[in-house]
Amino acid sequence: MIETKKVCRAFPVAGGEPFQALKDVSVSIPREKLTILRGKSGSGKTTLINIIGALDAPTSGEVFFDGKNITGLSGKEREKLRRQKLGFVFQSISLIPMMTVYENVEFALRLSNYKDNRKKRVEECLHLVGLGRRMEHMPQELSGGEQQRVAIARAIAHKPQVVFADEPTAELDTATSLTVIKLFKDLVEQQGATVVMTTHDMALMAAGDVVYTLEDGSVNVGEESV
Numbered sequence: 001m002i003e004t005k006k007v008c009r010a011f012p013v014a015g016g017e018p019f020q021a022l023k024d025v026s027v028s029i030p031r032e033k034l035t036i037l038r039g040k041s042g043s044g045k046t047t048l049i050n051i052i053g054a055l056d057a058p059t060s061g062e063v064f065f066d067g068k069n070i071t072g073l074s075g076k077e078r079e080k081l082r083r084q085k086l087g088f089v090f091q092s093i094s095l096i097p098m099m100t101v102y103e104n105v106e107f108a109l110r111l112s113n114y115k116d117n118r119k120k121r122v123e124e125c126l127h128l129v130g131l132g133r134r135m136e137h138m139p140q141e142l143s144g145g146e147q148q149r150v151a152i153a154r155a156i157a158h159k160p161q162v163v164f165a166d167e168p169t170a171e172l173d174t175a176t177s178l179t180v181i182k183l184f185k186d187l188v189e190q191q192g193a194t195v196v197m198t199t200h201d202m203a204l205m206a207a208g209d210v211v212y213t214l215e216d217g218s219v220n221v222g223e224e225s226v
Contacts, residue, residue: 001162001194002029002052007061009047009217021047022058023217029162029196029210034188036208037198044217045198046166052196053086053164054078066161083112087155089165093147095139095154101126102135105154112158125153128191129183145176152183156193163187165197169204181207 007025010018022044029035029052037045050056052063054070057078062071070081082088095104105122114121126132129149139147148168155163165184169177181204187193188209197208205211212219 001031001066002196003027003064004048004052004058005062005064007048007051007058007063009044009051009056010059021217022051024061025214025217025219027052027212027219029194031194032188032192033209034184034195034197034207035210035212036205037196037212037214038200038202038205039198039214040200043214045214047217048214049164049166049196049198053088053162054081084158085161087158087160087163089148089151089155089163089168091167091170093144093151095147095150097139100136100138101131101142101150104139104150105157108154108157114158121157122153125157126150128156129153143176145172145179148172148176148180149183152180152187156187156191162194162196165195167198167200169199169201174203177201177204 004025004027007022008020009022010020013019025048037048039045051058054073058071062069064070073081096107099107102122105125106118109118109121123132126135129152131146131149131153134142134146139150142150169180172180184195184197185207188195
């Protein structure tokens with residue numbers, strides 16, 4: 001589904017040499033699998049997920065999405081790719097506080113210009129994450145785990161080809177984290193989704209179909225089937 005070839009990402013540093021966040025990173029993200037990018041804080045995993053998720057562009061190297069080289073896409077083209085084919089779940093959750101659970105998910109459909117029955121799709125996604133009875137609640141009325149499940153429903157509502165999750169369990173307790181991971185696994189196994197997730201939690205490694213380990217901006221362990 002996604003492949004990177006010798007991707008590097010450097011950030012300018014005032015008065016010094018650029019900081020090399022990624023160094024010749026080559027990974028392959030398979031279809032309909034849960035791929036985990038693991039590593040400590042500062043290892044480069046968030047930088048990598050931002051690049052393969054078309055939120056950022058590499059300094060050098062190439063990124064291929066579904067066989068197409070997306071490295072040189074303009075900002076507007078990358079935005080179109082994200083809205084129509086990609087879904088995102090972030091550590092901060094970022095639900096819109098003045099919108100209900102239903103409205104948060106439906107808003108994502110409007111942004112992606114979803115053509116089918118929006119009401120049916122919103123209800124379908126919220127039932128899928130176990131929140132069918134919470135549609136009219138406001139985000140602040142939900143627990144942290146419930147909010148993250150709304151974020152997942154929002155991410156998958158427009159039927160993206162890939163769902164990216166950056167440290168989605170970092171602020172959750174162990175039991176809730178396992179619930180979220182099970183939901184990702186169910187999306188892969190029952191819905192045929194492709195999921196890419198970053199984490200530093202070693203307890204979650206066994207959930208991945210493929211695991212890449214990043215350290216100091218490099219992949220130091222290749223593809224691992226779990």
